[in-house]
Amino acid sequence: MIETSFAGLELRNPVIAASSGQTDSTDKIIALEKAGIGAVVLKSLFEEQLDAQSEQLLGSSDYPEARDFLQNTVRAHEIEKYLTLVKEARRAVAVPVIASINCYDSGEWVKFASELENAGASALELNIQKIDTSAEYTPGATEQLHVEILQQIKKVVHLPVIVKISRNLSNLVSVIDQLKSAGAAAVVLFNRPWQPDIDIHTLRMVAADPFTSATDLSDTLRWIGIVSGSVNLPIAASTGVHKPEDLIKAILVGASAVELCTTLYRNGNKIIGEMLNSLTRWLEKQNFASVTEARGQLNYRRIADPAGYERLQFIRQTREICKS
Numbered sequence: 380m381i382e383t384s385f386a387g388l389e390l391r392n393p394v395i396a397a398s399s400g401q402t403d404s405t406d407k408i409i410a411l412e413k414a415g416i417g418a419v420v421l422k423s424l425f426e427e428q429l430d431a432q433s434e435q436l437l438g439s440s441d442y443p444e445a446r447d448f449l450q451n452t453v454r455a456h457e458i459e460k461y462l463t464l465v466k467e468a469r470r471a472v473a474v475p476v477i478a479s480i481n482c483y484d485s486g487e488w489v490k491f492a493s494e495l496e497n498a499g500a501s502a503l504e505l506n507i508q509k510i511d512t513s514a515e516y517t518p519g520a521t522e523q524l525h526v527e528i529l530q531q532i533k534k535v536v537h538l539p540v541i542v543k544i545s546r547n548l549s550n551l552v553s554v555i556d557q558l559k560s561a562g563a564a565a566v567v568l569f570n571r572p573w574q575p576d577i578d579i580h581t582l583r584m585v586a587a588d589p590f591t592s593a594t595d596l597s598d599t600l601r602w603i604g605i606v607s608g609s610v611n612l613p614i615a616a617s618t619g620v621h622k623p624e625d626l627i628k629a630i631l632v633g634a635s636a637v638e639l640c641t642t643l644y645r646n647g648n649k650i651i652g653e654m655l656n657s658l659t660r661w662l663e664k665q666n667f668a669s670v671t672e673a674r675g676q677l678n679y680r681r682i683a684d685p686a687g688y689e690r691l692q693f694i695r696q697t698r699e700i701c702k703s
């Protein structure tokens with residue numbers, strides 16, 4: 380009843396552990412499987428992470444040979460560690476293990492994708508993020524970059540490729556349609572980027588709270604509802620899915636699965652069982668035979684009043700708030 384398919388993978392249920400520190404070791408992945416998880420996305424390998432570690436080791440050395448040597452050694456070490464995690468996790472659990480790469484261009488790392496495939500990754504999730512700050516930026520270039528990275532990756536792998544998208548990206552429906560044509564197996568809406576904050580005492584930029592709040596769910600639901608009503612591609616909800624009801628809402632607007640992060644940190648793995656029990660009870664109560672039957676019942680195409688998805692201004696509420 381609660382089985383689902385996502386990105387060409389058959390999942391025992393729609394609850395996936397999102398890429399984070401909760402998925403960076405085989406032991407944690409075994410614990411997630413025992414708690415009932417449907418699939419796991421491994422902690423990402425970051426382009427920046429590799430570069431930053433090389434820079435730290437290099438210190439102030441300016442010798443180009445030393446720089447190249449260290450960069451290659453550190454890179455090889457990180458890659459080896461990651462491939463070992465993929466292999467061990469795949470051996471240890473029956474649920475799909477999805478590898479993850481955080482990237483912002485289609486450079487050197489693209490070759491690494493085929494090594495992930497050889498190591499046995501069930502799928503690959505690309506977390507693509509780029510903020511352009513240039514006044515000469517050509518509108519649409521960042522959207523195009525998403526498609527180009529996917530096209531490069533698809534040249535080297537056969538496994539399903541999932542694209543995790545940031546909320547900062549514009550023209551979501553058309554980009555996701557292009558990603559589908561370029562061979563994406565699914566998309567994740569949304570990634571939560573690193574959040575800046577300002578320390579008014581030290582006058583520096585610092586990291587804001589990395590966790591999401593309940594109000595973040597609304598935008599996730601809006602865009603899944605709109606995209607699932609327009610593009611026939613599996614979607615996983617991420618950002619603000621914290622409670623059992625949130626999983627059900629995500630399915631109703633059209634998600635095939637949800638990816639959990641904040642709620643796993645806050646509530647532990649027991650939230651997985653609570654979500655699954657609540658989903659089963661709700662499906663029975665509503666007389667839905669399966670997740671597939673319930674999926675998208677309230678998406679942009681099927682809801683009685685689709686204007687709700689487009690509404691941005693809240694005139695009436697503003698008047699009421701001003702009166703009180």
Ligand SMILES: Cc1cc2nc3c(=O)[nH]c(=O)nc-3n(C[C@H](O)[C@H](O)[C@H](O)COP(=O)(O)O)c2cc1C
Pocket residue numbers: 397398399400422423424479481506543569570571589590591617618619620638639640641642
């Ligand atoms: C501590 C932490 C680490 C994360 N690491 C990654 C990562 O390595 N790769 C990635 O794609 N997303 C990463 N994320 C983002 C999450 O996978 C998720 O998309 C985001 O937190 C929104 O989901 P949530 O509302 O369930 O927290 C991280 C988030 C947190 C809070």
